[in-house]
Amino acid sequence: MKFFNLFKKELKEMLNVSTIVTMVFTVFVMIMAGDAMSGAIDEAEEESSSITICNFDDTEFTKAVLNFLENPAGGEKNEVEYVTLESDDYVSELKRLDLKNVVIIPEGFAQKVENSEQAKIIYVSRMTSLSTVSNISTGSSSAMSLIEAAVKSAFYTSKVQTGALKENEVTMLENPVEIEEHTVVADKSEKVAAALIIAATQMSQMFLPILVFVLVIYSSQMLLNAVATEKIDKTLETLLSAPVSRLTVLSAKMLAAGVVAGLNAIVYMFGMSKMTSSVSNITTDSVDGLDEILKNLGLTLSAGDYVLVGIQMFMTILITLSISLVLGALAKDTKSTQTYIMPVMIMAMIPYMLSVFVDITTLSPVLRYLVYAIPFTHTFMATQNVMFDNMTLYWAGLAYQFVLLVLCMTYAVKVFTSDRIFTMTISFGKKKKQSEEHE
DSSP: OHHHHHHHHHHHHHSOHHHHHHHHHHHHHHHHHHHHHHHHHHHHHHHHHEEEEEEOOOOHHHHHHHHHHHSOTTSOOOEEEEOOOSSSOHHHHHHHHTOSEEEEEOTTHHHHHHTTOOEEEEEEEEEOOOOTGGGSOOSHHHHHHHHHHHHHHHHHHHHHHHOOOOHHHHHHHHSOEEEEEEEEETTEEESSOHHHHHHHHHHHHHHHHHHHHHHHHHHHHHHHHHHHHHHHTTHHHHHHHSSSOHHHHHHHHHHHHHHHHHHHHHHHHHHHHHHHHHHHHHHHHTSTTHHHHHHHTTOSOOHHHHHHHHHHHHHHHHHHHHHHHHHHHHOOSHHHHHHHTHHHHHHHHHHHHHHHHSOGGGSOHHHHHHHHTSTTHHHHTHHHHHHTTOHHHHHHHHHHHHHHHHHHHHHHHHHHTSTHHHHOOOOTTHHHHHHHHHO
16 A cells, blocks of 8 residues: 555656646657658659650650550559650759659660660659658669560560560560669759769768757756756855846856857767768768769768858757756756756757658648748758758748747846746646645
8 A cells, every 4th residue: 555655646746747748749749750751751652653754766666665664564554754855954954844853765775675785764863852761762763674674565575576586685685774874963963873872971961960969959958957956956046146147147057058069069070970981981982983973963061061050050059058948947846857858859859850751841831831940940951951052941041040049048038037037837737726725
């Protein structure tokens, strides 16, 4: 009986209303993130199942190949769209036609097949993100398999009419088509496979989100616990009654927390950059000139790019500290500090997961702007915005962060320079319960 009473007491203290609300909200967030990733996966799979063709080889054999491509024997019809490219400037042509990818059948394709030689197709794709789900299928493998199957069907059909296959023709049909890939990033194009770019940049793409997530959690927990502990131990009253202005105390706390967070950022950045560069070098060293290709495509960060990313990281840390200061003032005991830090963790978790797995700019408008409303989102997107020349989105995000920082700092200063720093709390109905007991 004594054990049950103690257990009931401890459970009641830990499983309070604020904890339940946090748990419910966390589940809601996870479901929302899951729906977003599911939608992105469905969209990526739908794109990989469709194919856009530009046919420069207007021959009977090529027409037969395209007919088999649209209507494969014993299978579902493929969604095929036909376009005409006016030049080999793939950047402008994809933009003009509003395409993400296109398969080009060059002139002489049929002649190569008829001569029992490996024919070439050109696959041009546009990359808008380095996220995992957005690049779940680059499309080139799907296009390659579909066209190979169509070539084999058309070739077999023509040989049935003319006679048996020769030995060199059988050999050619084992691998009838070779693919030449071109990747477009922003306003640049290079002769390289998108899959190779993804492999070379995957570790660096994961680096900044992890760094930002760790910094947000660490800095918020540090300042929130510091303010909450001083408030609970009554040392904050003594400190604020000293002949020092409260703004000085506030500035000192935030600056100290900012310096420690900055040092952690430098340490993490150095360690993780060494780790990611070691892994990335394995991929880049295996392909001659890949480093130069990535540089030409703008998929490496210059010193100026690091400054732009660093500015948004600094803004994120300042917003985190100002929010944590107010949350720390709400704490009435050490147990509640873990509950109050949950809003910051959730705000960091949502954009962290989405930025790694999906391209946030492709989400539905309502969901996209809800995610944009979280100030940390713009820092998680900073690297990709700079790499893919989405500078309008970068500056809009920075302006939004600045406005939000001013609002958060104004409220934090208002709280800290008044007696509300000692009286603020969230009771979740306890006041009502206490008043009923007095009656």
